[in-house]
Amino acid sequence: MNQDNIAINVQRAVKRYGTFTALKEISLSIYDNEFFTLLGPSGCGKTTLLRMIAGFEDVTEGAIQLFGQEIETLPPNKRPVNTVFQNYALFPHMSILDNVAFGLEMLGRSKSEARAKAGEMLELVQLSQFAKRKPSQLSGGQQQRVALARALAPQPKVLLLDEPLSALDLKLRKAMQIELKHLQRETGITFIFVTHDQEEALTMSDRIAVMSAGELQQLGSPRDIYEAPRNMFVADFIGETNLLEVSVDDIQNGRATCHLGGGHELTCNEVQGIGVGAKVHMSLRPERLFISEAAKETASLRGKVVENIFVGTDISTIVDLADGPNFIVRTSNSDRGNKRIFEPGSDVFVNMELGAARLLVD
Amino acid sequence: MFGSKRRFDIKSYPGFLPVTLLCLVILYAPLLVVTVYSFNASKSITIWEGMSLRWYVDVFVGPESEKFKVAAWNSFVIAIIAASVATTVATLAATGMIRAGKFKLRGLSFGLISLPLMVPEIVTAVATLIFFNAIAFERGLMTILLAHTAFCIPFAYLPISARMQGIEDSYEQAALDLYATKRQAFTKILLPLMAPGIISGFLLAFIVSLDDFIITNFVKGAGVETLPTAIFGAVKQGIKPNIMAISTMLLAVSIVMVTVSYFVSKSDNTK
Amino acid sequence: MAAGAASGGSATTDTYREARTWLLLPSWLILAGLSLIPVCLMLIYSFLTKEFRGGVIWDFSLAAYDQFFFDRGLFGDDPAQIEWTYIAIFWRSIWQASAATLLSLAIGFPTAYFIATRPERNRAIWVFLITIPYWVNLLIRTVSMKFLLRDQGPLNDMLIGIGLIDTPIHIVNTNFAVQLGLFYSYLPFMVLPIYAAVERYNFSLSEAAADLYASKFTTLRRILLPAVKPGVVAGCILVFVPSLGSFLAPDLLGGAKNFMIGSLIEEQFKGNAGNWPFGAAASMILLTIVLILLLIFARQQARAEKEAH
Numbered sequence: 001m002n003q004d005n006i007a008i009n010v011q012r013a014v015k016r017y018g019t020f021t022a023l024k025e026i027s028l029s030i031y032d033n034e035f036f037t038l039l040g041p042s043g044c045g046k047t048t049l050l051r052m053i054a055g056f057e058d059v060t061e062g063a064i065q066l067f068g069q070e071i072e073t074l075p076p077n078k079r080p081v082n083t084v085f086q087n088y089a090l091f092p093h094m095s096i097l098d099n100v101a102f103g104l105e106m107l108g109r110s111k112s113e114a115r116a117k118a119g120e121m122l123e124l125v126q127l128s129q130f131a132k133r134k135p136s137q138l139s140g141g142q143q144q145r146v147a148l149a150r151a152l153a154p155q156p157k158v159l160l161l162d163e164p165l166s167a168l169d170l171k172l173r174k175a176m177q178i179e180l181k182h183l184q185r186e187t188g189i190t191f192i193f194v195t196h197d198q199e200e201a202l203t204m205s206d207r208i209a210v211m212s213a214g215e216l217q218q219l220g221s222p223r224d225i226y227e228a229p230r231n232m233f234v235a236d237f238i239g240e241t242n243l244l245e246v247s248v249d250d251i252q253n254g255r256a257t258c259h260l261g262g263g264h265e266l267t268c269n270e271v272q273g274i275g276v277g278a279k280v281h282m283s284l285r286p287e288r289l290f291i292s293e294a295a296k297e298t299a300s301l302r303g304k305v306v307e308n309i310f311v312g313t314d315i316s317t318i319v320d321l322a323d324g325p326n327f328i329v330r331t332s333n334s335d336r337g338n339k340r341i342f343e344p345g346s347d348v349f350v351n352m353e354l355g356a357a358r359l360l361v362d
Numbered sequence: 363m364f365g366s367k368r369r370f371d372i373k374s375y376p377g378f379l380p381v382t383l384l385c386l387v388i389l390y391a392p393l394l395v396v397t398v399y400s401f402n403a404s405k406s407i408t409i410w411e412g413m414s415l416r417w418y419v420d421v422f423v424g425p426e427s428e429k430f431k432v433a434a435w436n437s438f439v440i441a442i443i444a445a446s447v448a449t450t451v452a453t454l455a456a457t458g459m460i461r462a463g464k465f466k467l468r469g470l471s472f473g474l475i476s477l478p479l480m481v482p483e484i485v486t487a488v489a490t491l492i493f494f495n496a497i498a499f500e501r502g503l504m505t506i507l508l509a510h511t512a513f514c515i516p517f518a519y520l521p522i523s524a525r526m527q528g529i530e531d532s533y534e535q536a537a538l539d540l541y542a543t544k545r546q547a548f549t550k551i552l553l554p555l556m557a558p559g560i561i562s563g564f565l566l567a568f569i570v571s572l573d574d575f576i577i578t579n580f581v582k583g584a585g586v587e588t589l590p591t592a593i594f595g596a597v598k599q600g601i602k603p604n605i606m607a608i609s610t611m612l613l614a615v616s617i618v619m620v621t622v623s624y625f626v627s628k629s630d631n632t633k
Numbered sequence: 634m635a636a637g638a639a640s641g642g643s644a645t646t647d648t649y650r651e652a653r654t655w656l657l658l659p660s661w662l663i664l665a666g667l668s669l670i671p672v673c674l675m676l677i678y679s680f681l682t683k684e685f686r687g688g689v690i691w692d693f694s695l696a697a698y699d700q701f702f703f704d705r706g707l708f709g710d711d712p713a714q715i716e717w718t719y720i721a722i723f724w725r726s727i728w729q730a731s732a733a734t735l736l737s738l739a740i741g742f743p744t745a746y747f748i749a750t751r752p753e754r755n756r757a758i759w760v761f762l763i764t765i766p767y768w769v770n771l772l773i774r775t776v777s778m779k780f781l782l783r784d785q786g787p788l789n790d791m792l793i794g795i796g797l798i799d800t801p802i803h804i805v806n807t808n809f810a811v812q813l814g815l816f817y818s819y820l821p822f823m824v825l826p827i828y829a830a831v832e833r834y835n836f837s838l839s840e841a842a843a844d845l846y847a848s849k850f851t852t853l854r855r856i857l858l859p860a861v862k863p864g865v866v867a868g869c870i871l872v873f874v875p876s877l878g879s880f881l882a883p884d885l886l887g888g889a890k891n892f893m894i895g896s897l898i899e900e901q902f903k904g905n906a907g908n909w910p911f912g913a914a915a916s917m918i919l920l921t922i923v924l925i926l927l928l929i930f931a932r933q934q935a936r937a938e939k940e941a942h
Contacts, residue, residue: 372836372839372840373750373836373839374750375743375849375853377743378743378744378746378747379747381740381743381744381747382743382744382747382748384740385741385763385820386762388740388816388817389763389765389766389817389820390766391781392777392778392780392781392817393766393769393774393777395777395780395781395787396773396776396777396781399780399787407780408785408786450659451659451660451663452660454655454657454659454660455656455657455659455660457649457652457656458649458652458653458654458656458657458660459657460646461646461647461648461649462647462648462649462650462652462653462656463646463647463650463653464647465653471657471660471661474661474664474668474669475660477664477668477669477672478664478668480923480924481668481672481920481923482874482875482877482878482919482920482923483878483880484878484879484880484894484895484898484899484916484919485672485675485878485898485916485919485920486668486671488675488898488902488913488916489672489674489675489916490667490671491902492671492674492675492678492913493667493670493674495688495689495909496674496678508667509667511663512663512664512667512668513668515660515663515664531646531648535648538648544648544649544651547648548649566768569768572770573768573769573770573772575771575772575880575881576880576895579899580902590770590772593776594772597772597776597885601776601779601780605776606780609770609773609776609777612769612770612773613769613770613773616768616769617768619768620764620765620768621765624761628757
């Protein structure tokens with residue numbers, strides 16, 4: 001990732017379909033050689049933004065630059081970016097090799113040169129033996145790799161990937177996630193990846209732009225976004241969390257003391273823009289909480305165990321705070337040796353480290 | 363398979379199978395009978411005197427052979443030209459209707475394209491005759507060709523547009539993304555994918571033109587005949603064995619073409 | 634996604650937007666020139682004066698419509714009475730087309746239903762079998778039908794042969810022969826829409842009805858039929874409309890006593906005895922009836938579409 005060199009610069013881009021606004025003034029910069037993900041639920045505008053970069057949607061207002069050059073008025077065939085389509089869109093009447101060679105041929109290379117280069121690309125994705133086949137004769141995972149090879153063959157400056165893994169089953173998807181990441185490192189090409197799968201985004205990306213309702217909610221590294229969500233939407237969309245309504249009673253030395261009803265009180269790090277008296281939401285990641293029989297010195301909340309739910313790697317314990325909300329606490333199955341599982345009905349304390357609770361701006 | 367031994371089947375109703383079979387019998391019996399009698403050695407159409415190809419020979423060398431040859435040639439040439447023009451026009455129109463975004467005149471264009479299907483054939487025949495009369499266009503082969511071209515367009519359009527709607531536009535978008543121009547996306551991607559639809563559109567238009575009687579009968583010039591008008595004229599004098607031989611050959615042509623069309627449209631080159 | 638659907642998933646995409654006019658122009662020109670303008674001209678011709686050797690004189694006249702609806706005696710100066718001859722022909726045509734439609738429905742519905750409930754891989758073959766005859770020349774089909782049904786034809790021969798009857802049944806030149814001919818001409822138009830509707834029908838509705846103690850017949854009447862009604866209506870319209878204006882079946886199978894609209898119109902343009910304005914007027918009246926039917930049909934289909942969502 002090269003932060004000095006901006007590959008794609010989106011400036012206050014707006015997209016309207018009639019009266020419906022799909023994108024509301026999005027601005028963001030994507031660095032050269034970066035694995036960048038647009039993440040959000042369906043209808044959030046992420047695909048629209050990707051298609052605007054590719055040239056399939058015109059930009060209603062604003063500008064898009066590719067390495068400093070304005071591209072928003074160029075047709076797709078004049079933009080040095082290529083797309084891996086969601087359903088791959090492999091030309092069904094052409095062989096795999098012809099599919100991969102297509103872009104180079106259209107760029108004016110000779111047929112033999114295009115095919116030679118296409119052969120190399122197929123080698124890169126380990127599909128050389130299928131060169132003569134038609135797309136329909138390949139499995140989903142293989143088609144996916146052909147689509148990648150086809151989009152990479154003309155050596156685009158930026159590669160756009162529109163939910164390319166959504167049609168694959170879970171195992172194949174996990175394998176492809178790693179392969180994609182490797183491919184990005186190897187080629188050094190900027191990848192812009194669209195997905196609605198937050199786990200996929202966290203696994204693969206250098207940076208993530210979380211989008212909702214046509215707006216950018218938060219932009220940051222996977223770690224930032226997970227651990228320091230800016231708002232309710234991000235906290236709720238990424239991972240599992242306990243969202244609590246709290247009011248801020250006091251702020252001292254960067255610590256905010258909040259209460260959450262029922263006489264429960266919590267201390268957490270101050271967040272800019274939230275002052276004393278504010279009524280806001282707080283996010284508590286379940287895996288950063290732990291349960292004990294006795295109160296600890298750090299923030300401790302008294303409650304009763306309602307239920308334990310076995311979810312494979314973890315056990316989720318639902319705790320009902322006295323006169324307060326329900327909590328989910330996640331205990332990893334691997335440290336069961338150290339941590340006790342409390343039976344339903346047990347009186348317990350829910351504890352957390354200082355950084356575990358996060359106040360949300362909106 | 364449909365007997366009472368089978369467990370309760372909500373979908374099957376007693377009697378529907380016999381009705382279906384009856385339907386097939388009604389549909390095929392006349393055609394089979396005519397085919398069989400076309401091989402009758404007898405001069406009479408009522409008495410069976412054994413197998414013979416005599417009437418097929420008669421069609422090609424008999425006293426009326428010249429008339430039917432000219433009529434068949436006219437029918438064939440008109441059908442080829444009308445179907446070719448109609449298919450080309452319909453392919454362009456389908457692209458304009460389905461691949462060129464929404465536009466105000468879309469409904470009107472669709473109405474225009476399907477107009478020959480909504481107007482009863484006899485009305486089209488009358489209207490076309492009046493049109494040629496009003497512009498003082500002399501009736502002959504050309505008037506038949508023009509009329510056929512117009513009413514073949516919707517028949518070619520239907521399979522072509524159905525096919526085009528089935529082809530996602532992501533293929534063309536991928537082509538554009540890979541530096542193809544729009545023209546290249548059309549010729550290198552859309553047209554090859556459309557091939558089955560275009561072929562079946564052409565074949566249907568061809569058959570429709572070849573089969574037409576009413577419109578042709580109205581707009582043809584005096585003395586100009588196509589196969590259907592020639593057959594109709596002959597049948598007015600009574601059904602003769604040579605007519606049955608011609609009918610059987612025409613029937614075979616239609617069935618072969620529809621069968622080809624069926625298998626072409628089933629071959630899906632997008633999968 | 635919603636935005637993606639607005640651009641990518643809809644039936645209309647805009648890849649060739651700039652070329653739209655050029656793509657559509659040929660079809661506009663040909664169909665406007667050879668379909669729309671002729672129909673307009675026909676309307677004009679129906680208000681012109683007839684020329685005795687065929688053709689028209691460009692003088693405005695209501696004579697064609699007057700002749701259709703009113704009888705003013707041999708010399709045209711008697712008090713106007715309603716002329717029943719042509720109305721009767723139209724009425725007979727409507728009756729014949731209706732009977733043919735009912736016949737097509739009676740045989741077409743079970744057939745369409747049967748086909749739609751076959752295993753999926755066999756359905757296309759069944760549909761193909763039903764549609765093949767449609768693509769055989771209509772004239773040949775009608776002639777074949779006449780050949781089969783003749784008094785000395787194979788059908789009567791067979792019936793006498795197996796001892797079912799002693800003397801041939803007269804079928805040709807009866808109303809029934811015309812109905813059979815129309816049925817034969819347009820049956821696929823009945824079968825295909827019903828087939829499509831039944832194929833889309835969700836059979837768990839029938840199962841739910843059976844589960845709630847409905848008999849098979851009640852299920853058919855109360856659940857299945859309402860669900861596939863748009864298909865049935867479509868089929869009826871598609872058979873009725875071409876039957877109404879048909880020429881070959883009444884002409885070849887019906888004979889002089891069973892004259893229908895098609896023959897009436899055809900006569901007006903044959904040789905010197907014709908009356909072009911009258912033929913144009915009769916055509917206009919036919920076209921009006923058909924367009925009203927299609928309009929009702931379109932509204933009904935639109936309503937059904939709405940209800941389905």
